[in-house]
Amino acid sequence: MKNIVLAEDHAIIRDGLKLLVSTRPNLCVVADTGDGGEVERLLREHQPDLLLLDLDLPGLHGIELTRRIKASLPNVRVLILTGSPGAASVRAAFEAGADGYVLKHENADELLHAISLVLSGIVYLSKGLGSMTDLPSPPVPAALTAREQQVLALIAQGASSNDIAARLHLSVLTVRKHRQNLMVKLSLHNVAEVTAYALRSNLFAPSP
Structure with missing residues (x-):
């Protein structure tokens, strides 16, 4: 059984999400709140596997919450649930350590x-965000090969x-070597950092 804490400030949406999650026998909402200031206390109390987090919470914004949670409770996965498709929000969420970003208009x-x-x-990144083109694109280091760029994009997906x-x-051993090389070259340490970099570099549409 995977336990979930739900943070969403609209009670009707929160109730609908709890009902939706209850349709899966392996998922359970163990606590929910509409107040950003309550989230960390609930996480410490219930030690869930996942936080389903709205960005625009009263009390404490979701980006800052994500950053604090990943610093103090790194084993809790954070899935952002928001109506905001803006590039700045997506980038900030992943840079804060989010594990996924899903838009509320998804089914x-x-x-x-x-x-x-x-x-x-x-x-996870909402389908409609995979082709974002308005993200600032830092230059890809010259030392990063075309194959490493492809591997980077696929890791981020x-x-x-x-x-x-x-x-x-390719062989699995070759892929692992590419992963090691590009993480060293880009000073990246985890999948969230890879995703944030891939978003900034518009690498979500590789051409194998």
Whole structure:
């Protein structure tokens, strides 16, 4: 059973989300709140697997909450649920350590899919955001090869080493070596940082 804390300031939406989650036998909402100032206390009390977090909460904004949670409770995965598709919000969320970003206009099945992926350690980004072009694009270091850029983009989409090997027609050992090289070259330490970099670099549409 995977436990979830839900933070959403609209009671009707919160009740609907609890009902939706209850349709999955392996998921349970153990606590919920509409106040950003209550979230950290609930997380410490219940030690959930996942926080489903609205960005625009009274008391404490979701970006700052994410940053604080990842510093003090790094084992809690954070899935942002918001109506804001803005590039700045997406970038800030991942840079704060978010594990996924889903828009409220997605359907119920897509949200459940996002929850499942994030709980499995895979970064989720709403489909409509994968082709964002208004993100500031830092230059890709000259030392990063075209193949490493492809691997970087696929990691950011949540692909495993096996998935990347199959898509790029490489051995798993080669993919792992590429992963190690690009993380060192870019000074990246985890998938959230990879995702944030890929967003800024517009690397979500690789061309294998």
